[in-house]
Amino acid sequence: TQLLEQSPQFLSIQEGENLTVYCNSSSVFSSLQWYRQEPGEGPVLLVTVVTGGEVKKLKRLTFQFGDARKDSSLHITAAQPGDTGLYLCLGLRAGNNRKLIWGLGTSLAVNP
Amino acid sequence: DVKVTQSSRYLVKRTGEKVFLECVQDMDHENMFWYRQDPGLGLRLIYFSYDVKMKEKGDIPEGYSVSREKKERFSLILESASTNQTSMYLCASSLARLRVTEAFFGQGTRLTVV
Numbered sequence: 001t002q003l004l005e006q007s008p009q010f011l012s013i014q015e016g017e018n019l020t021v022y023c024n025s026s027s028v029f030s031s032l033q034w035y036r037q038e039p040g041e042g043p044v045l046l047v048t049v050v051t052g053g054e055v056k057k058l059k060r061l062t063f064q065f066g067d068a069r070k071d072s073s074l075h076i077t078a079a080q081p082g083d084t085g086l087y088l089c090l091g092l093r094a095g096n097n098r099k100l101i102w103g104l105g106t107s108l109a110v111n112p
Numbered sequence: 113d114v115k116v117t118q119s120s121r122y123l124v125k126r127t128g129e130k131v132f133l134e135c136v137q138d139m140d141h142e143n144m145f146w147y148r149q150d151p152g153l154g155l156r157l158i159y160f161s162y163d164v165k166m167k168e169k170g171d172i173p174e175g176y177s178v179s180r181e182k183k184e185r186f187s188l189i190l191e192s193a194s195t196n197q198t199s200m201y202l203c204a205s206s207l208a209r210l211r212v213t214e215a216f217f218g219q220g221t222r223l224t225v226v
Contacts, residue, residue, distance in 0.1 A: 035215075042202050043217050
């Protein structure tokens with residue numbers, strides 16, 4: 001059972017297009033992080049969201065944490081080839097059974 | 113610049129060999145993690161350590177052991193390598209395990225067991 005569903009699994013778009021990646025769960029999370037992993041490298045943290053409804057912007061990337069803290073989205077505006085990579089979400093499950101849970105990732109290819 | 117360094121980028125080992133994967137971090141982090149990453153399965157936690165000589169099993173510890181004799185070093189040991197352990201292995205460190213902190217990853221070791 002995948003507790004943090006990430007979609008889409010694969011995405012191939014042209015430079016300049018917009019896209020949105022989703023992380024969804026039936027569980028509530030204390031916090032959620034987004035990482036990007038480039039080929040041959042380890043994941044690198046992009047953002048951490050902790051408050052329901054929170055929106056954070058990082059240049060052309062916009063991150064949102066759902067009001068109920070069960071889901072999150074990553075929106076990229078005017079994608080560039082340098083955005084190519086694997087995008088991973090990591091949630092810290094809330095409550096007594098706290099645990100770090102990874103999504104399976106979204107592999108993004110931005111074609112010039 | 114903070115750094116997590118894994119000893120090898122690529123390794124090829126034979127079935128039955130004992131394999132050591134080394135990881136060193138220079139950030140004085142309490143917590144260190146070993147993951148394996150496989151297509152379609154994401155990152156799966158093998159073991160983690162929250163202090164020197166302390167370790168806890170992750171989701172897939174079978175066939176693996178770990179050692180943390182010094183705070184900066186966390187080793188993953190494959191006691192008897194098998195072909196189903198062919199994978200990308202990622203080491204990470206963080207200030208805290210169950211708080212909102214950044215995890216820093218090494219570059220990964222791609223292990224092939226033949």
